[in-house]
Amino acid sequence: MKLEDLNKYYDKLQKKYGAKELDSIYNGGCSNNPDICFVFMNPTGRNIASLKSWKGIKSPWIGTKNIWDLFYALDLVDDSIYQKIKTIKGSEWTEEFASLVYEDVEKHKFFITNLGKCTQVDARVLKDSVFLDYLEYLKKEFNIVKPKVIILFGNQVSSIVLNEKISVSQVRKKCFIRNINGEEFKFYSVYYPIGNGRFNIDKSIEDIKWIINKELKEKVRN
Numbered sequence: 001m002k003l004e005d006l007n008k009y010y011d012k013l014q015k016k017y018g019a020k021e022l023d024s025i026y027n028g029g030c031s032n033n034p035d036i037c038f039v040f041m042n043p044t045g046r047n048i049a050s051l052k053s054w055k056g057i058k059s060p061w062i063g064t065k066n067i068w069d070l071f072y073a074l075d076l077v078d079d080s081i082y083q084k085i086k087t088i089k090g091s092e093w094t095e096e097f098a099s100l101v102y103e104d105v106e107k108h109k110f111f112i113t114n115l116g117k118c119t120q121v122d123a124r125v126l127k128d129s130v131f132l133d134y135l136e137y138l139k140k141e142f143n144i145v146k147p148k149v150i151i152l153f154g155n156q157v158s159s160i161v162l163n164e165k166i167s168v169s170q171v172r173k174k175c176f177i178r179n180i181n182g183e184e185f186k187f188y189s190v191y192y193p194i195g196n197g198r199f200n201i202d203k204s205i206e207d208i209k210w211i212i213n214k215e216l217k218e219k220v221r222n
Contacts, residue, residue, distance in 0.1 A: 003031055003144055006137050010117040017130050018118035022050040027113035027141065028059025029105035035216050036109075036208075037147035039138070041157055041192070042116035042126060048093055050119040056095025059102055060112045063090035070193050073205045074212070076108045111145055113138070115157050123195050131160050139180045149215045150185055151208060154192035162187060172207055175215075186215065 014024040025043035048063035158166035176187040191200035
């Protein structure tokens, strides 16, 4: 199975749970054994790739600014790309620029996805039952992509993926090992850094830097 094979299931769930006038947002970046897979909640209409008129890649955070502050602070985005993201309006993203951004994401060896792919018009809270309908497909993404480390953002995403009640404040820098369809993966839960969680972005950056140093840089030294 390929990542693209999952899109038809995501599109069906968009009709069930998402805004009818918007498309699903899938994933993007390095899909071949990336250093990190970042798992967010679900997309909103602020992502201009969700528009039905958009013919380019339908990847997370296209046309937005704030999340790229986190990636830039982690040295995961080239300066020229980041500066353009910060200076143009969301509506000024072109399909070509979105592809350029995700080529940079791939170069930095990380993968971005959401637990739920159902695009909403706003940042409304979704029930656990909605995210649970996506869980098996997300697990298939892990098996296809094979990330070295998986970062789960926020209590709700972490609790659903790890199948236990998670409070990020209680498990900072704790590694969870989970077997998914016969393969073991390392998970970490960090604060959600966007929207209402924006005030926690420094903690998110601190924890992810620690995880990168522990899980990735130590392996290089060894």
